[in-house]
Amino acid sequence: MPFLILNLFGVLDAKRSGEDAVKSYAMNSGCSYSIIRPGRLVGGPYTNLDLATLFQVEGGASNGVTVQSGDALLGDCKRDVCAEAVLQCLENRECEDVVFSMHRFRASSATASMTAGVSAAAAAAIFLSYPARMERDHHHDVQYSISRETIQQHTTSNNNIMTAWSSSLLDSNYWLRSNIPTKCEAVNNKKMDTVNNNKTFASNTPATVYGEEEESNSANGRINYYYKRMNPNDVDRTSLMESHAIFGPLWGEGLIERYHVYKRINTNNEHPQIVLQSPRELTVVDLKVGKKLNGHDGIIHGGIISLLFDEAMGWAYECLQQQDQIDSSGMIIVTANLTVNFRAPFLAGSEAVIRVYHNETKGRKIYFSARLESKDGRVVFAEASSLFVLARKDKLRMKER
Numbered sequence: 001m002p003f004l005i006l007n008l009f010g011v012l013d014a015k016r017s018g019e020d021a022v023k024s025y026a027m028n029s030g031c032s033y034s035i036i037r038p039g040r041l042v043g044g045p046y047t048n049l050d051l052a053t054l055f056q057v058e059g060g061a062s063n064g065v066t067v068q069s070g071d072a073l074l075g076d077c078k079r080d081v082c083a084e085a086v087l088q089c090l091e092n093r094e095c096e097d098v099v100f101s102m103h104r105f106r107a108s109s110a111t112a113s114m115t116a117g118v119s120a121a122a123a124a125a126i127f128l129s130y131p132a133r134m135e136r137d138h139h140h141d142v143q144y145s146i147s148r149e150t151i152q153q154h155t156t157s158n159n160n161i162m163t164a165w166s167s168s169l170l171d172s173n174y175w176l177r178s179n180i181p182t183k184c185e186a187v188n189n190k191k192m193d194t195v196n197n198n199k200t201f202a203s204n205t206p207a208t209v210y211g212e213e214e215e216s217n218s219a220n221g222r223i224n225y226y227y228k229r230m231n232p233n234d235v236d237r238t239s240l241m242e243s244h245a246i247f248g249p250l251w252g253e254g255l256i257e258r259y260h261v262y263k264r265i266n267t268n269n270e271h272p273q274i275v276l277q278s279p280r281e282l283t284v285v286d287l288k289v290g291k292k293l294n295g296h297d298g299i300i301h302g303g304i305i306s307l308l309f310d311e312a313m314g315w316a317y318e319c320l321q322q323q324d325q326i327d328s329s330g331m332i333i334v335t336a337n338l339t340v341n342f343r344a345p346f347l348a349g350s351e352a353v354i355r356v357y358h359n360e361t362k363g364r365k366i367y368f369s370a371r372l373e374s375k376d377g378r379v380v381f382a383e384a385s386s387l388f389v390l391a392r393k394d395k396l397r398m399k400e401r
């Protein structure tokens with residue numbers, strides 16, 4: 001069928017952007033995904049409004065299916081078959097990061113057919129025992145609108161999320177995550193955005209920066225904290241905005257699109273006006289990177305990540321200096337050593353936070369560590385440790401070997 005007709009009202013565009021969103025969410029969250037592209041859904045219950053519903057198209061007696069990678073298959077797909085595939089994907093690790101289309105097998109046999117393209121293991125895992133299973137488990141009675149709970153009950157594969165093209169199949173278009181305890185929940189984008197903690201934050205705390213620690217060293221056992229935005233315009237360096245790597249040349253659409261630095265301020269729980277000292281977490285940077293800073297296609301360059309860390313730690317020194325009232329007149333803080341471990345691809349166009357921790361100060365040597373992580377803290381993209389040295393400005397010079 002011509003693409004123009006299939007894509008009437010932008011249906012296929014919407015499906016593609018849904019898939020892209022699932023993949024990108026999976027990458028950012030450290031989950032895998034399975035994407036099922038069923039043909040037109042037929043067979044009851046008729047939950048969506050289309051011609052198949054109008055004419056109560058049954059889809060025949062056969063429950064056989066054909067599976068193929070990509071979207072080359074044309075035809076329809078029975079709802080119960082699709083529902084079964086959803087459950088099978090969640091149960092089989094072979095189905096992680098798999099995209100396949102699925103259609104009714106037109107021969108009279110009820111045996112599943114696999115077409116090359118989808119990994120043989122995945123296809124086998126999904127469908128080899130499929131007809132027998134349908135008989136055994138009476139899945140004809142399966143709840144076609146699969147609830148979150150049903151999915152969770154059937155989820156044994158590790159950390160998989162999935163989507164199916166048909167919103168009539170899954171309740172509320174849930175994107176599903178599986179059984180790592182903290183992640184064992186069905187999430188949709190609205191829920192994701194409203195994840196919050198019950199800490200007391202100042203009103204200037206961005207919704208994207210979350211507190212995570214239960215401090216226990218104040219008199220009454222708890223410390224409240226909030227984050228105060230630091231303003232780069234206050235920096236006593238007139239050239240900062242023009243020649244600074246981040247706020248100058250690398251700033252803008254497609255480049256570094258946000259780099260908001262927040263200083264963590266701890267207060268006594270009972271007397272919030274009293275600011276407490278020595279939090280290990282000094283600074284949080286709320287950042288967004290564009291799509292023009294890549295090394296590999298779609299993945300932010302490791303050098304850029306190192307830059308983001310280096311800067312965050314420089315600002316952390318500023319926070320430390322304000323807090324400990326270090327006298328640094330005539331001195332400048334420079335990075336002597338920076339080590340970065342890259343843990344997961346940081347995708348172009350992503351938002352994230354960097355949390356910087358103060359480890360130790362020895363004379364003019366200051367040691368920091370930091371994490372670049374997703375905004376909900378579930379994925380660590382990179383970790384860094386550094387040594388900053390406070391050097392005299394007038395002595396800082398090119399050294400001879």
Ligand SMILES: CCCCCCCCCCCCCCCC(=O)SCCNC(=O)CCNC(=O)[C@H](O)C(C)(C)COP(=O)(O)OP(=O)(O)OC[C@H]1O[C@@H](n2cnc3c(N)ncnc32)[C@H](O)[C@@H]1OP(=O)(O)O
Nearest residue numbers: 230231234235310311314315318334335336337365389391
């Ligand atoms: C409200 C508004 C707020 C505004 C808020 C503004 C915030 C705005 C933030 C901007 C943030 C920018 C952040 C970018 C920061 C850079 O990127 S700076 C650029 C990159 N770094 C450089 O160019 C530094 C080049 N290196 C040097 O100049 C010199 O090697 C150093 C690091 C100054 C050290 O030289 P030195 O002063 O002669 O000292 P030296 O005796 O060699 O070493 C001192 C100690 O450090 C140790 N050390 C030195 N290097 C190393 C090393 N690589 N590994 C291990 N140990 C080392 C030595 O062993 C020695 O240890 P001790 O013997 O004292 O125990």
